[in-house]
Amino acid sequence: MHHIDAELPSAITRVLEDFLHNAGDPIRRTEPTFGPAVDALSAFVLGGGKRLRPTFAWWGWRGAGGDPDSDEAQGVLRAAASLELIQACALVHDDVIDSSDSRRGAPTVHVAFAAQHRQQGWLGSSESFGWAAAVLIGDLALAWADDMFADCGLPAARMAAARPAWRAMRTEVLAGQYLDVHTQATGDASVEAALRVDRLKTAAYTVQRPLHLGAALAGAEQPLIDALLDFGGDLGVAFQLRDDLLGVFGDPSVTGKPAGDDLREGKRTLLLALGLAYAEQQGRVGEHKVIADAVGDPRLTDAEVDDVRQALVDVGAVAEVERRIEEMTGNALASLKRAALAEPAAHQLAELADRATRRTS
Structure with missing residues (x-):
């Protein structure tokens, strides 16, 4: 078996790490206040998950004749990995919709940001701030999924x-x-x-x-x-x-x-x-x-x-x-x-x- 096939979840995670670093750095520098939101999305994406959707995409490509030694293989990995960002959007929003308190044994995004609001003693409702932050972080994941897919480097x-x-x-x-x-x-x-x-x-x-x-x-x-x-x-x-x-x-x-x-x-x-x-x-x-x-x-x-x-x-x-x-x-x-x-x-x-x-x- 090819080395990418054998270590597929790890290969997908490495591609995501690279993308999230490059996508997040510019906005962190220009608007540091948004940094915690970017960090929360990165932590969510990289902190767990089975990588099922990219895995199915990869094996669909391989099954249709895709060659892991070809010049296109890394582009396919990037395109497949972008599905994890759509999944992040869906899960973060799903937790808001369902009012879920935990995911993967940790506080959900909206709960974590509500806790931050309370700890800082900010104005307004902590719960409303948490919900708003989670909606926007989910939206960011969807926007970045489109960016990652569009810029994967595969032929037109x-x-x-x-x-x-x-x-x-x-x-x-x-x-x-x-x-x-x-x-x-x-x-x-x-x-x-x-x-x-x-x-x-x-x-x-x-x-x-x-x-x-x-x-x-x-x-x-x-x-x-x-x-x-x-x-x-x-x-x-x-x-x-x-x-x-x-x-x-x-x-x-x-x-x-x-x-x-x-x-x-x-x-x-x-x-x-x-x-x-x-x-x-x-x-x-x-x-x-x-x-x-x-x-x-x-x-x-x-x-x-x-x-x-x-x-x-x-x-x-x-x-x-x-x-x-x-x-x-x-x-x-x-x-x-x-x-x-x-x-x-x-x-x-x-x-x-x-x-x-x-x-x-």
């Missing part, structure tokens, strides 16, 4: 081929975010609504479009791109379903968020939609009430989270989500086989599918 023809994937991905992730808050606001607990959010917010943004982007940068033909989109659509939903299970049943030391936070935030996941539907179909009034009352309750205790877990198991929602994960992962792997990618991309993407959907992910 390659960039033109990849730009439709880039544009679609940015729109789809925002549409998915809006659909997510819309379903919470309207109380839409249907299975159909949960799956629409999963397809836009996770499948398209996390797997499909990064693969599409990478393959397009290699000059892939449409049939190969279509097979990768099929693979990414099923895998992305399976990945989100696993994440939904971990959000209720996961170990906080692994997930980086308190157990039951998805319930407290009112996320209308497929797991909860199935739990409510099955409880109603089975006439299990008690279980239905336990699940329904928990969704969106910020004061939910650990004991009440345990009650929800048991109810979801008892009505069969957990077993059905596990069945769907297995089925969709199987469908994804069949699409991957149909794509007939160059090795080692096919093997690596199959490994990624396993890691993204296994029970301890």
Whole structure:
């Protein structure tokens, strides 16, 4: 295996370190007050994350014939790494939307800046300052993502081929975010609504479009791109379903968020939609009430989270989500086989599918 393939997350991180240093230095010098915001974004981007989206982009490029020894390889790494800045924007804003207090075991950006406001004794509301700072830092991440992608140094023809994937991905992730808050606001607990959010917010943004982007940068033909989109659509939903299970049943030391936070935030996941539907179909009034009352309750205790877990198991929602994960992962792997990618991309993407959907992910 090529050395870039073997150490891909580290290679992506090094590219990000270089970009963030070069992008941040001019504004730090001209406007030092903005320095803490720049530093916060750099720390957020470099402080963790699985680098999933750049990894899918890289293997899409490799699978479509990209050569890691070519002059274009470093440009592809930069283009792929720019996806981490879109992810930073999405996460920082998501934490504001969800009023989350922690991520990766540390205070979220808006909470950290609210604390700074209180410590300095500044005027106005600390919470409002924290929210405003986080929105602007997320916006900075999105602006820099565009800069990093546009300036990656690849030939114009390659960039033109990849730009439709880039544009679609940015729109789809925002549409998915809006659909997510819309379903919470309207109380839409249907299975159909949960799956629409999963397809836009996770499948398209996390797997499909990064693969599409990478393959397009290699000059892939449409049939190969279509097979990768099929693979990414099923895998992305399976990945989100696993994440939904971990959000209720996961170990906080692994997930980086308190157990039951998805319930407290009112996320209308497929797991909860199935739990409510099955409880109603089975006439299990008690279980239905336990699940329904928990969704969106910020004061939910650990004991009440345990009650929800048991109810979801008892009505069969957990077993059905596990069945769907297995089925969709199987469908994804069949699409991957149909794509007939160059090795080692096919093997690596199959490994990624396993890691993204296994029970301890």
